[in-house]
Amino acid sequence: MARDMPVRWALEEVGQAYSIRSVGFDELDTPAYRAVQPFGQIPVLEIEGIVIFESGAIVLHIADRYSGLLPVDAAARARSIGWVIAALSTIEPPIVEREAAGYAERDQDWFDARQSIMSNRIARRLAQLSARLGDRPWLDQTFSAGDLMVVTVLRRLSDDSDLDPFPNLRDYVARGEARPAFRRAFAAQRALFEARRQPPAAGS
Amino acid sequence: MARDMPVRWALEEVGQAYSIRSVGFDELDTPAYRAVQPFGQIPVLEIEGIVIFESGAIVLHIADRYSGLLPVDAAARARSIGWVIAALSTIEPPIVEREAAGYAERDQDWFDARQSIMSNRIARRLAQLSARLGDRPWLDQTFSAGDLMVVTVLRRLSDDSDLDPFPNLRDYVARGEARPAFRRAFAAQRALFEARRQPPAAGS
Numbered sequence: 001m002a003r004d005m006p007v008r009w010a011l012e013e014v015g016q017a018y019s020i021r022s023v024g025f026d027e028l029d030t031p032a033y034r035a036v037q038p039f040g041q042i043p044v045l046e047i048e049g050i051v052i053f054e055s056g057a058i059v060l061h062i063a064d065r066y067s068g069l070l071p072v073d074a075a076a077r078a079r080s081i082g083w084v085i086a087a088l089s090t091i092e093p094p095i096v097e098r099e100a101a102g103y104a105e106r107d108q109d110w111f112d113a114r115q116s117i118m119s120n121r122i123a124r125r126l127a128q129l130s131a132r133l134g135d136r137p138w139l140d141q142t143f144s145a146g147d148l149m150v151v152t153v154l155r156r157l158s159d160d161s162d163l164d165p166f167p168n169l170r171d172y173v174a175r176g177e178a179r180p181a182f183r184r185a186f187a188a189q190r191a192l193f194e195a196r197r198q199p200p201a202a203g204s
Numbered sequence: 205m206a207r208d209m210p211v212r213w214a215l216e217e218v219g220q221a222y223s224i225r226s227v228g229f230d231e232l233d234t235p236a237y238r239a240v241q242p243f244g245q246i247p248v249l250e251i252e253g254i255v256i257f258e259s260g261a262i263v264l265h266i267a268d269r270y271s272g273l274l275p276v277d278a279a280a281r282a283r284s285i286g287w288v289i290a291a292l293s294t295i296e297p298p299i300v301e302r303e304a305a306g307y308a309e310r311d312q313d314w315f316d317a318r319q320s321i322m323s324n325r326i327a328r329r330l331a332q333l334s335a336r337l338g339d340r341p342w343l344d345q346t347f348s349a350g351d352l353m354v355v356t357v358l359r360r361l362s363d364d365s366d367l368d369p370f371p372n373l374r375d376y377v378a379r380g381e382a383r384p385a386f387r388r389a390f391a392a393q394r395a396l397f398e399a400r401r402q403p404p405a406a407g408s
Contacts, residue, residue, distance in 0.1 A: 082258045086243070
C-alpha cells in the first residue's frame with residue numbers, strides 16, 4: 001500500500017519508463033532527504049530535472065505533462081483534477097486515521113469504540129461516492145487521473161468489509177486493478193518487495 | 205474557517221471579481237446539489253462554464269488559468285503544486301481530525317488522551333514545516349498557491365497553542381494575512397457572515 005503505487009500506475013498509463021531508487025527508513029530522517037521531502041515521506045519523483053513530492057502532486061504533474069490521464073475538454077479536465085483532490089482530501093483522511101489508530105491505539109480502552117466511529121465516517125463517504133458512481137464504469141466519461149487516485153484510496157479498504165455494502169465500488173476497484181497499466185505497476189512493485197525480503201543466498 | 209476563504213483569497217490574488225451564492229445546510233443534501241458536489245460540501249466554483257469542487261482543485265484551477273499564483277519556472281511551479289497537495293494531504297488531516305473529535309467525542313472518557321495524541325501528531329508536522337521554512341518569508345522564492353494553501357491550513361490553529369513553539373510559522377501566517385488580497389477576501393467573508401447573523405429589522 002506504499003504511495004509509490006499511484007505514481008507507478010500513472011507512469012504506466014502514459015507509457016513512460018521509469019527507474020526506482022529505494023529509500024531506507026533511516027535515510028528518511030537525514031537532512032539530505034529532508035531537503036527534497038520536508039516530511040520524510042515517499043515517494044519523490046525526479047523527472048526532466050524537476051523534483052516533485054506528494055503522490056497527488058506527482059500524479060497531477062504526470063497527467064499534465066503526458067497525454068492519457070486527463071481529458072482534453074476543459075470541464076472534464078477540471079472535474080478529474082477535482083477527483084484527485086477529493087480522493088486525498090475528503091475520502092482518504094478517515095481511512096488513514098482509522099489505520100493509524102490501528103497501529104498506535106490498539107491497546108487503549110477506547111480502541112473498539114473509536115474504530116467504530118471512524119468506520120461510520122468512512123461508510124458515509126463511501127455511500128456518497130457510490131451514489132455518484134452509480135452503474136457507470138468510471139467517475140466521468142472515460143478513465144482519468146481522478147479514477148486512478150480514487151481507486152488507489154479505495155484499495156486501502158479492499159481487505160476490510162467497508163466495501164461490502166457497495167458492490168459498485170468493489171467492481172470499480174476491480175476495474176481499475178484489471179487495467180494493463182495497473183497490472184504492470186503492481187507486478188513491478190511486488191517484484192521489488194519480493195527481492196528485498198529474499199534471504200541472503202547461502203554462503204553470502 | 206469555511207473553505208470558501210482560500211478560493212476568495214486566490215481570486216483576489218489574481219485580480220478576478222466573483223460573486224457569491226450562499227448554500228443553506230438543507231440544500232447540501234439535495235439531489236440537485238449532490239449532482240454538482242457529490243459529498244455535499246462547499247465551496248463550488250463556476251467559472252467560464254466550468255464547475256469545480258474541492259477547494260484545493262479550485263485554487264489549482266485559478267492558479268493555472270490566471271497569472272500570479274504559480275511560478276513560470278517549471279520546477280518551482282511543480283514545487284508549489286506539491287505544497288498545495290501537502291497542505292491538504294499531509295498537514296491538514298490531523299488538524300481536522302482533532303477538530304472533529306472536539307465536536308463528536310467531547311463527552312467520551314478518552315477525549316483528553318486522544319486530543320493529546322492528535323496534538324503530538326500535529327506538532328510533528330509543524331516541526332517539519334518550520335524546519336523547512338526556516339527564516340525565509342515563503343516556502344519558495346516568491347509567494348505562491350502553495351503558501352496560500354499552507355497558510356490557510358495553519359490558520360485553523362491560530363487560536364490554539366500549537367504554533368507557540370514555532371514563531372517562524374506564526375510570522376508566516378501573519379505575513380499571509382497581511383497580504384492585501386487576503387485582507388479583501390477576509391473582509392468580504394466577514395461582511396457576508398455579519399449580514400446573515402443580523403437580527404431582522406424591527407417591525408419586519
